[in-house]
Amino acid sequence: MTPIVMTPIVASGPTLPLLDDLLLLLLGAMGVAILTRRWRIPYTVGLVIAGMVIGFLRHQGILPSGGEHFELTEEVIFLILLPPLLFEGAMNTSFQKLRENGALIGSMAFLGTLGVILITSAAIRSITDWPWELALLLGTIVSPTDPVSVLAIFREQRVEKKLSAIVEGESLFNDGVVVVLYLLIIRGIDFGWSEISPLEGTLTFIRMIGLGSFIGLTLGAVFNWGLRFIDERLVKVLCSILLAYGSYLLAERLDSSGVIAVVFAGLTMGNSGVRDQMSASTQVSLGLTWEVVAFLVNSLAFLALGFAVDPVLVIQNMSLVVLVWIASVAARALMTYAIGGIDHSMREAFPASWLHVIHWGGLKGAVPIALALGISRAEGISDKGPTMQAVVAGVVMFSMLIQGTTIRLLLQKLGIVRPQESRQRWERHQARAIAVETALVGLNDVAGSTEIDPERLQGIRDRLINIRENIHGDLRQVLEDHPELAAEQVRGVLIRLLHRQRTAVEQAFREGLLSEEALREVQEEIDLLLMQEIPDPVPGSRELRPTNE
Secondary structure (H helix, E strand, O other), X not given: OOOOOOOOOOOOOOOOXXXXXXXXXXXXXXXXXXXXXXXXXXXXXHHHHHHHXXXXXXXXOOOOOOOOOOOOOHHHHHHHHHHHHHHHHHHOOOHHHHHHOHHHHHHHXXXXXXXXXXXXXHHHHXXXXXXXXXXXXXXXXXXXXXXXXXXXXXXXXXXXXXXXXXXXXXXXXXXXXXXXXXXXXXXXXXXXXXXOOHHHHHHHHHHHHHHHHHHHHHHHXXXXXXXXXOOOHHHHHHXXXXXXXXXXXXXXXXXXXXXXXXXXXXXXXXXXXXXXHOOHHHHHHHHHHHHHHXXXXXXXXXXXXXXXXXXXXXXXXXXXXXXXXXXXXXXXXXXXXXHXXXXXXXXXXXXXXXXXXXXXXXXXXXXXXXXXXXXXXOHHHOOOHHHHHHXXXXXXXXXXXXXXXXXXXXXXXXXXXXXXXXXXXXXXXXXXXXXXXXXXXXXXXXXXXXXXXXXXXXXXXXXXXXXXXXXXXXXXXXXXXXXXXHHHHHHHHHHHHHHXXXXXXXXXXXXXXXXXXXXXXXXXXXXXXXXXXXXXXXXXXXXXXXXXX
């Protein structure tokens, strides 16, 4: 009998360096989110710093690179990262707020953006020996704004929603204008300006903007109509993702602006489909899904900046970086105060101090990064491409580190928001109350595990109880002085109770105590309550009230 020889099997699964890189990027994004939250700095500022560190390590050979590893290309930015970034912002923008401030938003997005491009390009031309076409290209790339960090600070500081709508609305539309101009300039550089007359360029610009708007509005309306016949909320969420990418791809196939198409598709769905065709549970799921998508996309875009640009090249061109950043900030100031000042003098629809915030809040973000990466394809600028990419990376870094970290101070200095001393006082007392309660619980554990004198233990306990009573007295005083905190406290308690009820109902369903129909009905009632300012404590509470009320 032939003996059976057992050969050891070595477990060697498939490797995919690209997946390793993406997992490392996500881990880095998670770490940045935790640290920036703890240090109370804008999240995108932390991402810029982390991206530059990654770039330095990669270009020094410490982190791997090459064909099998993650590379931030034009396709990755424009086809994967850019559509969800624009769609999420547009979906959460109110049509009503846009209409109320349409004149200012439209003027800033079109006339203001063109003015910033021309002024910045003229400054670049004066400080370099570059031809006009390259100066105009770089001026176009650094002109779009990214309000992600600013809007996060606005929400934190409870800035009036009208100001948020102006900043976000301008950013949505100036992105589209800039991308169209960028494509026209690239075409002129590659094929020669003799092939593009001023009239032809103007007509192409209008066609790309107009057709992109039409495609976005049409697809958004069609998707909203189709949502009436779909009951499954996960399918509706999937439809929103298809709409974001589908509108962009269709517009690009028809030689129009995919960026404008995505913006109008998001506006249509967010202001009609979400409100009219989706239940409360679906709206919650949609909001959470796109919040996660926006978080991931922003993280990848900013962190991956280091994969494309060598920080050493940024340092070598630091003087040009500083001059371009100053020129772009000065140009935006001129256009903001000119256009915004005229609008304010005619309507007085907002305080004049808002103009300072609109100007300083024009941060540079993911769109300039995407456009800078795209110039590598242009044949006419191959020798200047790396320098231009380094300048754009440096301008984004300066914008985030200087403007992004000082916008909160500007809001407080202008009196648009004031330091929330009452809230800080409330939180300090809450923290002390938690500490005292923990000490009392710990004292009971100590009493059971040591032989300390019971009288001494009681003395410590009495002292802690006295401190707790004083803290509770301070908390009551804060609530008397600031009743709005009491309302927030009540709402917070009710929200926590409703979340616990939802968890309990879902657990009962898993244990077979409830039917799926009953589960969905109660989930819908709880989600409706969660969307209210001051919700009822339990679903169906109004139906359960005594008839004599």
